[in-house]
Amino acid sequence: MIQLSGLTKRHGDVLAVDDLTFTVRPGAVTGFLGPNGAGKTTTMRMVLGLDRPTSGTVTVNGRAYRDLPQPLRQVGALLEAQAVHPRRSARNHLRYLAQSNSLPERRVAEVLDLVGLTDAAGRGAGTFSLGMSQRLGIAAALLGDPPVLLLDEPVNGLDPEGVRWIRTLLRGLAAEGRTVLVSSHLMSEMALTADRLVVIGKGRLIAESDLDAFTESGVLVRTPDHVAFGRRLELAGARTRPGNEGELLVTGMSAPDVGRLAAAEGVTLFELAPRRTTLEEAFMELTQDSVEFGAAR
């Protein structure tokens, strides 16, 4: 379990993480989502004691990270996969990490095997492709067989096969009762991997709940009067947001009720269809006010 309470980090003028309070519980994969610069990496660095919080606290299984006697046995982390010495072999990279926490030497071979790097283990890590580096980073995270895992964009650079492999791996680790926090930009991937989602934007918590709550049923309406009808739907208690040209995405009202309302108001409908919002859309909607580095529209 990871508990954040009022966690805040300021870098000069930049409020990278702003009063974050949430809990990552064991036995589930928790997806950690947010646009670029939202503060995901900074949050994970604070969990690991690498960045000092400006204020607030974070504990792992009830203790501050720095008080863990042999941290790699408690928390496994993948932050930057390419943070390895280019001339040091993958095996030696894992060996020094294992030795630092008095882990048995055989764990090195075990995790190399687990991530499929046994044949490349003698090569300098600088010769690895991005995907191989990610695998090495995951091997390092699993070295101490930890009950808590923190992975910052682990699927970055992996091929479809690798993405599937990570998904199965993470789901398996969570099923064993471990706490798994994984950040990603790929909402579609999180939809398949995560049980719970924590969404942040500009360092603030935007949403925290089970995956199901993020994808809701809605109704797609296409009409020439979309502005006026949208307002009428809102008055009737539905929520709407604009879709493509002339489209409305309606939530909180069933398709038949939308149709009846249109008939009562004499509004012409070109299209009326039930629709399930995707996680992608939910994410866009949630974070549209907090995208810092969005492309100009």
Add this chain to the structure above:
Amino acid sequence: MKAADAMRATGTMKAAGALRAEWTKFASIRATVVLSGAAVAVSGLLAWLFGSAATRDYTEATAAERLRFDPMDPAMRGVFIVQLLVAGLGALIASSEYGSGTIAASVAAVGRRRLVAAKAGMTVLSALPVSVAAIWLMFGVSMATMASHGVPTLGAGDPAALITLLVGPLVLTSLALVGLSLGLLARGTAAAVNISTALLLLPVFATVSPGWLRNVIGVYWPNTAAFRALSADPDLPRLLGLGILAGFTAVLLGVAFARFESRDV
């Protein structure tokens, strides 16, 4: 009592684990291993060069000049270059982790305090044997070079030589810890090595400096003070000269640790 013993045992175990990890890091990259070997090789080479030069000077010298001839002087002249390599070795033990980014994984694995302690231990463990080898080789090669041409030399047991042979390696090791501190502070190999080279070579400018500054950098500067304390006829009390370097090293290491402890990795 039992619990305290157990605590101490795991504390020792953790320190040993951190040190073993440092050793694996040290031995598994080429730069540190090559630099260690280079420091010793360069020592031998410089000793031969300065020994040969001293032989020429001695043959051409007047009787009065020959009386003032101190064989330890050419023998140890190479230390001015070798100190840079040994300090660089210390710097690399910290800075190579910044260049590659492994510093985050290392801090996450053992914590800041134990990481700095293990790095200081690794610095001593690598720099001390290198320093012993460098200084003894320097002495042996230069004395052999001069002796083969009939220039008067000193034996290792001579008091004037013995202090250099015994304390000299400690001085160099101390400079390696200075390098380590600079590596931690500068967080990059290039910056750390540049600062340490400037710091260690500054005394070269003593002769062209105004009076008071000449004293500061030519006599009391940490590395000069320590090297001068080793000479047969030191111009500072020996303990003062060595104490200046020891104090400087301790303060710099303390500052580096405090900075490392308080800032983000």
